[in-house]
Amino acid sequence: MSLDADLIVDRRRMRRKLTFWRVVAIGLIVLAVAAVAVRGRNHIGLGGVRPYIARIKIDGLIRDDRDRVQALDRLAKSTVARAVIVHVDSPGGTTAGSEQLFNSLSQLRDKKPLVVVVDGLAASGGYIAALAGDHIIAQQTSLVGSIGVLFQFPNVADLLDKIGVKVESIKSTPLKAAPDGYEPTSPEARAAINSIIQDSYGWFKGLVQDRRHFTDDQLAAVDDGRVFTGHQGIANKLVDEIGDERAALTWLGTEKSVDIKLPVRDYDLGSHNSLSFLHAAVAVGLDAIGLSGLAREFGDLDTVAAMDGINLDGLLALWHPASAN
Numbered sequence: 001m002s003l004d005a006d007l008i009v010d011r012r013r014m015r016r017k018l019t020f021w022r023v024v025a026i027g028l029i030v031l032a033v034a035a036v037a038v039r040g041r042n043h044i045g046l047g048g049v050r051p052y053i054a055r056i057k058i059d060g061l062i063r064d065d066r067d068r069v070q071a072l073d074r075l076a077k078s079t080v081a082r083a084v085i086v087h088v089d090s091p092g093g094t095t096a097g098s099e100q101l102f103n104s105l106s107q108l109r110d111k112k113p114l115v116v117v118v119d120g121l122a123a124s125g126g127y128i129a130a131l132a133g134d135h136i137i138a139q140q141t142s143l144v145g146s147i148g149v150l151f152q153f154p155n156v157a158d159l160l161d162k163i164g165v166k167v168e169s170i171k172s173t174p175l176k177a178a179p180d181g182y183e184p185t186s187p188e189a190r191a192a193i194n195s196i197i198q199d200s201y202g203w204f205k206g207l208v209q210d211r212r213h214f215t216d217d218q219l220a221a222v223d224d225g226r227v228f229t230g231h232q233g234i235a236n237k238l239v240d241e242i243g244d245e246r247a248a249l250t251w252l253g254t255e256k257s258v259d260i261k262l263p264v265r266d267y268d269l270g271s272h273n274s275l276s277f278l279h280a281a282v283a284v285g286l287d288a289i290g291l292s293g294l295a296r297e298f299g300d301l302d303t304v305a306a307m308d309g310i311n312l313d314g315l316l317a318l319w320h321p322a323s324a325n
Contacts, residue, residue, distance in 0.1 A: 053249070053258065054081045054267040062093030062125045064100055067270035072104040075267055076111040083113040083258045084267075085248045086133060092125030095149060095200050101125075102207070105132030113256035115248045118142040118239070123227050124150075127238075128204065131211040135255070137247050138230030138239045145238055147208055148225035149200045151193055157183050212237055 054075055075081055086105065092098060108114060109132055116122075116133030123146035130136050130144070138144055160167065167183070179185040179193065209219045214237065222228070222236050233239035241247055245264070253260040 051080050051082050051259070051262050053252070053260075053262050053264045054078075054084045055087065055245075055264050056084060056267050056269055057087045057089075058101070058126070058129050059087075059089040059119075062090055062101055062129065063097035064094070065097065065269075069100065069104050071267070071269045072108050076108045081112060081267075082262060083115070083252050083256060084108060085245060085252075085264065086114060086116045086129075087119050087245075088116055088122040088126055088130050089119040090126030090129065091121055091123050092128070092146070095125065095204075098125030098128040099203075101129050102132050105129060108132075109134060113252055113258055115251055117243075117245055117248050118144055118230065124148065128207065131207055135241065135248075135251050136239050137241045137243045137251070138233055139244065140229065140231045140242055142230040142233075143227045144230060144233045145222060145228045145236075146225055147204055147223045149197050149204060151197055155179070155185065 056072075056075070075084065105114065114133050115135045115137065116130045118130060118136065118138035119142070120139075121143045122130040122136075122138070123143055127144055127146065136144075174186065174188060179189050205219060205223050208214065208223070209216075212218075218237060222238060228236060228238060230239055230242055234242060241251070249260045249264070252258040
């Protein structure tokens with residue numbers, strides 16, 4: 001009997017211990033979930049439970065980015081994001097990547113009020129992104145515009161001829177892989193490339209005219225590839241207002257009835273291809289004239305690593321001082 005009683009007591013003691021540790025484990029899980037929720041509210045890419053105004057950043061070179069598309073789609077479906085402030089600081093990038101970004105931001109704008117703040121630069125593809133906004137705000141000295149399309153390729157035919165190197169190719173047709181940079185560009189090849197450029201340029205101009213409600217004369221005054229300051233952009237209707245994020249909040253409250261007392265929180269787009277536009281400009285310029293090795297050596301190791309991940313093949317909607325389009 002004594003042995004049975006001891007067993008019963010031991011079992012009860014074991015059950016109490018198990019119950020205690022189960023409660024502890026549940027408590028730790030609750031604390032972990034709470035910590036994740038708090039972090040999510042501080043970094044909205046993980047979501048949040050309280051209403052907020054989302055802040056997203058578009059900077060560096062713009063190219064195709066599926067992660068960014070998915071992140072913007074999630075934001076559009078959010079039930080707690082009341083509005084979006086988009087900060088743009090970009091010289092542009094590929095025309096296809098810029099179009100993809102414009103489409104994603106436009107779909108987001110259809111779901112929530114969206115205002116754009118130009119921090120330093122919204123040129124070419126960067127301005128295409130800005131066009132998705134209901135309202136564009138820039139600082140006095142921000143740069144905007146550069147409405148145009150660029151196709152650059154190095155031609156080393158003369159150099160190869162001087163050093164006695166000849167590159168031969170067999171093509172199915174004369175325009176296959178033209179221009180190739182190893183021989184003088186034929187008039188036919190130049191005309192074919194120009195037709196592509198003009199087609200994309202026409203699309204860009206049509207986008208500007210539609211989104212900014214330009215007349216033909218107003219469009220003709222800004223579509224020559226120049227950049228304008230934010231102050232000049234007001235006069236040319238490329239920009240709606242001079243200001244910063246505070247002006248964006250005021251506009252959201254006045255025009256869209258958004259509660260501007262809501263917290264403004266960063267929303268992670270999951271894109272890590274950002275470069276300062278000056279680094280990008282020099283690197284792209286060096287690569288365009290055939291000095292790709294020097295382009296890779298330009299800047300620090302982080303910049304080099306970022307450049308290695310960027311594919312700028314094809315048409316560019318890009319502004320850089322070395323070759324303003």
